[in-house]
Amino acid sequence: MHTPSSELRTKIGKVKQTCLEVTEPAELMKFMLAEIPSKSRNELKSLLAHHQISVDGEVVTKYNHPLEIGQQLVVTWTKVLMEKQPEGLTIVFEDPHIIIVEKRAGLLSIATATEKEQTAYSILSDHVKKRDPKNKIFVLHRLDRETSGVMMFAKSEKIQQLLQNAWKDAVLERSYVVVVEGAVTKEQGTITSWLTESKAYIMYSSRTPNDGQKAVTHYKVLKKNKNYSLLEVKLETGRKNQIRVHMQDIGHSVIGDKKYGAIKHPIGRLGLHARVLAFKHPITGEEVRYETDIPKEFLNLFS
Known part of the structure; x- marks a missing residue:
């Protein structure tokens, strides 16, 4: 499993964006549950619904989106999350x-x-x-x-x-x-x-x-x-x-x-x-x- 780079290891809430690299093929939701264990499935679905997740610069909303090795997944922690x-x-x-x-x-x-x-x-x-x-x-x-x-x-x-x-x-x-x-x-x-x-x-x-x-x-x-x-x-x-x-x-x-x-x-x-x-x-x-x-x-x- 990939670990976020050191500068992103601070508490996720304080980071405006979290960048994750895909190291093995996976479905988006499975990948995120493993990479961001502090968030529940429903919280991650909410991020998808609010267009806060992108893969290689493209916004993704489907939880079963297939990920490939080498792709960059970016989570944007906007105010919506903190509402x-x-x-x-x-x-x-x-x-x-x-x-x-x-x-x-x-x-x-x-x-x-x-x-x-x-x-x-x-x-x-x-x-x-x-x-x-x-x-x-x-x-x-x-x-x-x-x-x-x-x-x-x-x-x-x-x-x-x-x-x-x-x-x-x-x-x-x-x-x-x-x-x-x-x-x-x-x-x-x-x-x-x-x-x-x-x-x-x-x-x-x-x-x-x-x-x-x-x-x-x-x-x-x-x-x-x-x-x-x-x-x-x-x-x-x-x-x-x-x-x-x-x-x-x-x-x-x-x-x-x-x-x-x-x-x-x-x-x-x-x-x-x-x-x-x-x-x-x-x-x-x-x-x-x-x-x-x-x-x-x-x-x-x-x-």
Whole structure:
């Protein structure tokens, strides 16, 4: 592996540019993860998105760009990198059309009739208005307040319409990790039911076809012990509280989810995290994929 030359070994944040020489053929992302271990994959993707990486003088935005021996890769550490992250969420990707964030548990996605407090939407609105008061953001989908993970917002009404009208085709993968009560015996399965909402905002699940909105959830067991199971869950439909209701349906409520039958509350939050969002970019047509880490407090239950 190539080590940056001595004058560039100072703390990367203070260096305006870092120059790296390619010593063996590699994919750009693999090369950068090895060369700049202090930065996460999402931070490096953000640099690519903000046109801060060039190879032999040409700006490169594709993470799988092939590198050849002898090429010079330059990372420009501009102010964009140093821009303060808004409180309560982390921006993992931003371009002129969309913003992808990782939301923490406890933060509302958007305001409701009863709650006008700070939301992911209001935080991001303030964020884009700091650059230009005319800037706006537009909602594409939402996560429950107690669910953490990846969310996407549009930066114009046109992009919102493009994505919402083609949501089924545009979104290639939405997957979650969830910790449920008890040991799930069936290693993988699919849950199908029809959901309706009561006046008290509780979703009810029915096995009778067309008795509500059809909801389909696929799950796979990743880890388990006698008390809990960690599942990977993929949604075919995105109904309100879908995963939470379907976990109750199979007799394994999401931990911390009193609303849908949970008795255990071991981590002080709901055991649900939106881990992967993959979609076709509405303008470039490129496949964009964001994957976050499984929350440590989930994994600690299985150590």
